[in-house]
Amino acid sequence: MAACSFRRSIASQLSKVLDLPPENLIKSISAVPVSKKRHVADFQLSIASVTEDSSSDCLAQDLHLQAQKLAERLKCDAVVREISAGPGTVNFTINRELLAKTVLQQVLKDGSQYGVKSELFSTVPRQKAVIEFSSPNIAKKFHVGHLRSTIVGNFIANLKVALGHEVIRINYLGDWGMQFGLLGVGFQHFGNKEKLKSSPLQHLFERLGVHFDEYSGESFYHEKSQEILKTLEDKGLLQKTIKGTGIVDLSEKKDLSSFSTVMRSDGTSLYITRDLAAAIDRMNKHSCDTMIYVTDKSQSNHFQHLFQILKLMGYDWAERCQHVSFGLVQGMKTRRGEVIFLEDVLNEVRSRMLQNMASAKTTKEVEDPMETAEKVGLAALIIQDFRGLLSSDYQFSWDRALQSRGDTGVFLQYTHARLHSLEQMHGNEQLTDVNVACLQEPDAISVLQHLLRYDEVLYRSSQDLQPKHIVSYLLTLSHLAAVAHKTLPVKGSAPELAQARLCLFQAARLVLASGMKLLGITPVTQM
Template sequence: MAACAFRRSIAGQLSKVLDLPPENLIKSISAVPVSRKRHDADFQLSIASIEEGRSSDCLAQDLQLRAQKLAEKLKCDAVVSEISTGPGTVNFTINRELLAKTVLQQVLKDGTQYGTKSELFSTMPKQKTVVEFSSPNIAKKFHIGHLRSTIIGLLGVGFQQFGDKEKLKSSPLQHLFEVYVQINKAAADENTKKLAQDFFRKLEEHDEQALSLWKEFRDFSIKEYTRIYKRLGVHFDEYSGESFYQEKSREVLKMLEDKGLLQKTTKGTGVVDLSEKKDLSSLSTVIRSDGTSLYITRDLAAAIDRMNKYNWDTMIYVTDRNQSSHFQHLFRILKLMGYDWVDRCQHVSFGLVQGMKTRKGEVIFLEDVLDEVRSRMLENMASAKTTKEVEDPVETAEKVGLAALIIQDFRGLLSSDYQFNWDRALQSRGDTGVFLQYTHARLHSLEQTHGNEPVTDVNVACLQEPGAISVLQHLLRYDEVLYRSSQDLQPKHIVSYLLTLSHLAAVAHRSLPVKGSTPAVAQARLCLFQATRSVLANGMKLLGITPVTRM
């Protein structure tokens, strides 16, 4: 990694002055975010990060002085051309030609692995992670909320009353949704509720007729889900819904009973006492009074089974934040059962999408949204003066539209709700997925126009303009951004980085023309734009976006 080489060099000099091992300093040296308003150094050392033993009051008083004293003991060398201080930081400017040469060589050499080969990740052992997300239950159409997850429903009784076998074959999820709406209206009737409970109990008891109908729903549902997942670019290694664990949940209940954790209430439900003082002030119900299991019972069985099957290092559950309490209970029960590996389980919660409407109306299904965004993008492409002829306009519109949805979704904290706006999401300028795709296509076109071969041997003295330096400085930060996202599991850091990269590329594209420049300058600039497009494509793919080459 280019940034790694520079960090190591800076750490080497600092270690001699501070009498600390260089490896202890690496993570305290960070690339400086690019600012349009002023010229910045390339790296900075935070004095606070190496003064952890001191009180914060003491640090507040003399942080700047310590930075100045440390800077005075350091010297410029073949790597560092300037040393300065900021508020509690020592700043390092890298030799400009060395900066350009090292960054460009590293980006083009590492290709898709640029950023991930950084030593920032070297202390992170290779691990096996199980991620559970988008858990649709049988026969429930994708709602817009399923862009972030999917919801649960079972329609046995409804289909017996309102179902149509032919409609089920031709349009399974649409028909089952219609059945769901009808049975929901009827659910106010106590008799209907009882029938639904009986159907579920029959399923758990492996009643042949109930099981046959459920399997039919499941097969049709998975086929439809797979088709829609494909549009999202999502592939699952395993489809194993919570219903798969109905039988194993019996084993879990037996384990809870054997460990003295299962208690019966006066109503006949089975509960686990989660309170610290064991005073029943906090309970989690794990079995209904009729003996049927609950979500949490099956989730307990699933967690245990997946550990036995995969021996994972980390398991991550991705669901909306309304389920936070459910996962707190789940993890607490697993801990009480003696499974210490539960400490390596994590719930990543997300907020809700608000205000989304399609032209069809208020009820929003994900497939309607995907169709809508593709339709709107086709219209925008048809009316835009800059649109190039593309081989498959529909496919291009689908990819660009999906990028718009993903960037809109990932721009903020995952746990935050956000207001969706079609016009804002589909703008070709500004902080949007459309702008990322447009920038990538534009840079790809530039490469095609001037020869599609990777440029390697360039005169880096030709890349000293402010626009070029800003792009190079930003490319330096890529590994830190990836590392940060890997730590807090928030994609917003990558989104922000890519949007800034696209804006910097747009400025550089205007101020650093390839066409009409001397061969040496043209080659150097082309190499800069190739490196930019490569990192842009890498980051987009991490977010689930397929970069387009024409639009």
Template sequence: MAACAFRRSIASQLSKVLDLPPESLIKSISAVPVSKKRCVADFQLSIASITEDSSSSCLSQDLNLQAQKLAERLKCDAVVSEISAGPGTVNFTINRELLAKTVLQQVLKEGSEYGVKSELFSAVPKQKAVIEYSSPNIAKKFHIGHLRSTIVGNFIANLKVALGHEVIRINYLGDWGMQFGLLGVGFQRFGDKEKLKSSPLQHLFEVYVQINKAAEDENIKELAKDFFRKLEGHDEQALSLWKQFRDFSIEEYIRIYKRLGVRFDEYSGESLYQEKSQEVLKMLEDKGLLQKTMQGTGVVDLSDKKDLSSFSTVMRSDGTSLYITRDLAAAIDRMNKHQCDTMIYVTDKSQSSHFEHLFQILKLMGYDWAERCQHVSFGLVQGMKTRRGEVVFLEDVLDEVRARVLQNMASAKTTKQVEDPMDTAEKVGLSALIIQDFRGLLSSDYQFSWDRALQSRGDTGVFLQYTHARLCRYDEVLYRSSQDLQPKHIVSYLLTLSHLAAVAHRTLPVKGSAPELAQARLCLFQAARSVLASGMKLLGITPVTQM
């Protein structure tokens, strides 16, 4: 009888008084957020959620009166120790001893499955989701934005898997396009095959920077266009060089993702869809959606009104494909291949317009499933610098955070001897990056701070008495995150739980207590640790046992 059972018990009593089925009341009963300043109830019923006519005048006054009358008709029992009316709500406080005992028993019994079995998810159908995230561009910076896409996508995938959904994790590489015309010419001029093998991302980036400077020369631009035309035309020599760029880069990406604890089911890429994008252009033409401009480029009109046209360019004047054309081909191919219920794209918010166009064109082409496609966008990270300067590669960030944590461990008096300090520092450092990133709304830009990321103390003054109550609300936090795909709800919960556990650790000693009391307190800490570990794993954090 944890959170679910408490809701059921409250719903059962309400059902008799209101003459409504208990099932229809359960979702109207929500946990009350913990307050640091005052004691609050554990659960509350919103009167508006069970009132059919909630648009009448004097609404708030009516709701307050209804709440007062309903509270007076309800009685306390073995489960509910106090009932009161609030502004438009009826509040329920649970019997403290029963709450602590039942919640701890359920946490310890269900372990990592605690929370995900909640009846809050019973009405949510199990789905198959394709999630595209990380998606770096070969030869360009694998920067902090890619870190955000990687950890956010990994969180969404972890959460969906934990809730019983089937997930296909796709890394859609930027491995095609005009930049490979430049890179091909650049490598022929400035490339080194040994450097390409030993440090592909670094070397290709250096070559790309050099050839971009040289591309002010019109001759270089023409050579780049010619190289890309050869790629699109399956020229053997051009394709062989391009394949080396791609294969060596993927090897290095896999090594970096391993450090992050991230994996993918598929490494896809734009290159796979260069031919299918021509099929998409033919489909657009057959449906009368493809229009030609005076310059010869192909566009699709997305406007409802013909006077305010919004065009999306889908073809160059020479007939070659664009990023959006390849994305259209990829979306159609994935849906045919996986027959999924939803497709989620995790990228920064600068690409919002691109995905709006993508989904609109798919709808115009007659694909109803475009309604089930979703772009999860995130803001920009500012101020990320390592000791060596501006961040160029993700690996620079991982090396920096590991070095800083090792330094902190060496200088801290409380640091224990650990078997593998390097591995511990890596995991702790990654936790610091993830938590700083996930604390706010994903759509918000934020200023990165190494000091803030790595500080060992957070908020203070959190009250102890609601530790048990906070534990029983984990399922609601998971439910909120599953609805809006925002990790901040879980982060906020885990941080509060950590502060409460720290206060409990100081004030509820296990050693030296009477055996029965010691056992109860040990159960509390085991339960807190179990929930903390489950939540951390969802966020992509590997819990450490010593640090």
């Protein structure tokens, strides 16, 4: 991994001076974000992260002084050509020829694995995760509210799989309607895949490019929820109110200041009881390290209670359960009015994109305009959704989402298609033994510096399960590639230079495609 080899080299020199093991320093050395001001270093070490007295009373000027002293003790070598002190940081600039050679070789060698092989993930244990997402009510049409759960859950699953974890994707259906009973039981008994595929829900997931390993539903846990109530009673956790409803006391002082209702007065179960049965069943079946539930933030209380009850029942693994919540989307309207169903959204995005493509000059070259419109339109929806914190509500705007310029999914798709056609135009040959040392222009260096940061961005997203880090990274990559595309022509340049530039653009496209796929976007090659 390109960034890793540079970080290791910097860490080994720092470890001698600071008398700290190199592995303790790796995560304190970060790639510097590309700046419009141009000349910036490639990596920086935060002094606060390696000094013991980095508490708030440690003045900024002390950190700056420490940075200067440390910078003076370090020496340039074959890897690092320049060392300087910043406000609380020591900055490292890599040998320019080595930067181009290492980064491009690594991207082209690793392909879709670029970034995920990073040393940053070496201490992260490979785990088995069950992720429950989408979870519509089959008795009703697929509501637009489920769109966020579906694309967020899909992103988390994609990211975990890319990082080497085992993932089981579960769609837990609210199925108090005959439709799912028939579909589920029929499929289990007769295994009729054609019937399953002919269901509109399955079709919607295939347009969205989402698959599930397991479909289960509330009715599967109807009987088991009675067993849960009996267990709660046996453990002395179930209390009855005057009205006869069953509750579990969740308060610390056992004064009922916080409780969860788990049974109706007629003895029947509730959502939470069936969720308890489902969680225990999944853990017994899959023995997973973590269980993640992806739903809107209005259900935060429900999951807090679910995990607390599991813990009271003696299931320590409840601490490894997680609720990833998201905010609400407002103002999603079609030309015909308020959007209720997902199929309306997909039809709208397709028709608007087709209209936009028809007014552009290049559309006649596209082989399948309908499919392209769908992929580009979905990219627009996903990027608009993923740009902020997942927990934030946001105001949806078709015009903003479908702009071809600016920070949109359409712009990402356009950049990918443009870079792909550049490769096609120039023979698409395997680039080997290219002299990339000639890539010294500021616009080329900016792309290379940005490619260095990809593993850190993946690491951040893996830690907080927020897609916004990757979205922001890909948008910047697209802008940098667009500028370089203008200033660093392949056509008409000397063969050696043309090959090197082609190599740079191919690397940018590969990373762009990898990141888009993690977000659940299928990159298009024509637009």
